[in-house]
Amino acid sequence: MNSTSPAASTTRSLTPEDGRSSRWQTHRTQRRHVLIRAARKAVHTLGYSAPMEEIAAAAGTSKSVFYRYFGDKAGLQQAVGEVVIGQMRDKLFEAARTSRSPRESLRAMVSAYLQMAHTSPNVYIFVTRTGTADALTEPGDPGSSAELAHFFQQITAMMEESMRTYLDVQETPPALAEAAPLWPLAAIGMVRAAGESWITMPTGDRKPSQAQVTEQLTAWLFDGLSP
Template identity: 60%
Template sequence: MNETARTNSAAASDGRSSRWAAHRATRRRALIKAARRAVHRLGHGASMEDIAMAAETSKSVYYRYFGDKAGLQQAMGEVVIGQMQAHLLDAARQAATPRDGLRAMVSAYLQMAETSPNVYTFVTRIGPADALTTAEDPSSETLTHFFDAISAMLARPMQRYLSSAGEASRIAPPSLQFWPRAAIGMVRAAGELWLATPPGPYRPTEEQMTDQLTGWLCEGITPQVSPAAAGQPAEHTAQRTIPDPKDNQ
């Protein structure tokens, strides 16, 4: 075979490979979309057989494209989490103030989770255990990247909020480093408990939950009362958190 023939053969082979790769990518997206609809309707405990039946295909097709259920969870998680991240960023960009930015991000997170609690649970859990505590599973890496990104996004409006309130200089840098991850942990834990709470008088609305979480993030669990407002000298407002050994003598 001469050089021209070899070049033409290689080009034809590359063309077939590209078309096959594009076909697989399109088919994979369609399977993820079908699986997402199935989980939304059937629940986060839906089996691969349930999902395949709802998608009008065979279980072996899902195994061929995703390996196992954890692989499907990871693939669906990448899509869902990417959409959530985009919504959070968009919400933060449109906010007028740093505090509004935090509130907008909390609201976007809760709304996305509430839109389909079954899908949210499916992609943030790999079973009874939290995926974040299962480092060996590939789906945990997707979640870790997601919560790292959300933590970083929360850090920026919080630092602006503290600066606008004149508080940034009073908080040590390590606190600002740890706060975002603690914040997203609180939002996630409270949000998931809220999702699991049956409708009724003990379940806040999404707006109420958003306001409550934003208040916890910015002001803490109790309102901040100045010494003057409390009618006490400033030195009497500080409470010792570590007992003095002399108190026991």
Template identity: 50%
Template sequence: MLQREPAAPTPSSAPGQAVDAAGAGPAIGEQPDGATIDGRSARWETHREERRRALIKAARRAIHRLGPDASMEDIATTAGTSKSVFYRYFGDKSGLRQAVGAVVIKQMQDTLAAARQKATQPREGVTAMVAAYLEMAQTSPNVYFFATIPADGEGRPSGELSGFFDSVTAMITEPLRHLLGDPESTLLGYWPTAAIGLVRTTGELWLQAPVDTAKPDSAAMAQQISAWLFDGVGQVLSASPTTSTTAEG
């Protein structure tokens, strides 16, 4: 059953109080004393923000069930409201994607930062952050892909996602300064950025892979990605029985 959107607080004005152009009641900051914020306006803004947060939460649950390609109408129906309500609060599907992305990305940033803080060595920190990233994405691949589908259609991260990977690049860069020798070296800018590409691409392939006995769990996948980043593929190949037999033959 669809929920009706709560009505806005009824506007009114008392003598001497200014009313804004939209007729929403006394304009903020225009009371006779010039200092008091209108209480009705403040309550309405609080209501709108609370309603917006509730809609984002409901949208995440709906997307988790429906998949990242769900339409606004299906998302609204599953969330128990109408499509017009989502358009009123978010403008369009891109606006909803940005709103969901902002919440998801903030949670991931906080989790990755906490994982890094617990580590004592650069490699340990990177491995912990990769593991945290994979674990969070795995809790709902549908929501992850909905929030991270590039808006420009060209495969580049945008909006909240772009800022997220920028912040993760910075988190990876700092503990690696002493490993690269010269803190001012231009090489410092290459490795972390390339590492982000490897982590994201590998992680998303891992998320989409079917679950079977051959699929590693998040911890094992994080260890493998970290090995590729720090040791390169050469050591992985040299440890392979097939490669060793071929080299000896």
């Protein structure tokens, strides 16, 4: 007589299938990471407007493979953006965390942002624009990726908290204190607009250095807060 229950038999029959599914998912995740790294390297070399065919060729594979893993170019942009923007967020938060004053925190964040963008302007533009449009997106634009929008929301909240603390100890007039939530939005807009203009400027004597841009933006933003 066979004493094996139907449930036990079903469990045994599903185990190999579950194992194969798990191994396939692990392989797919690893392959996706490899493709993201290769695409990032390709965009750095070829330019932010490189077509999928060239990105795939530089990665040593075919366009159909990228479409299989990312759907389309917008999907690839989002996947690369999740990695790049995550690294930028970590750098900015670390810069703010290790600073000793609000002004030093602001300067460190501006410097970190510019440094990350300047390291690879092509990759920066690739992940901060959407679809096939050449225009860069702005925080809150309908076309902005969820990752990019979340990034700016986090930075805005961190800057607002820091500036509120600064204004509280400065005996700031109530009207200025009430307007404090607007300052991080204006600051991010200024740093991003200035930074994107700077990284696309032709190299030459008239192009300011990263240190010069950092100091100027810090002065414009922070000194403007003085009551």
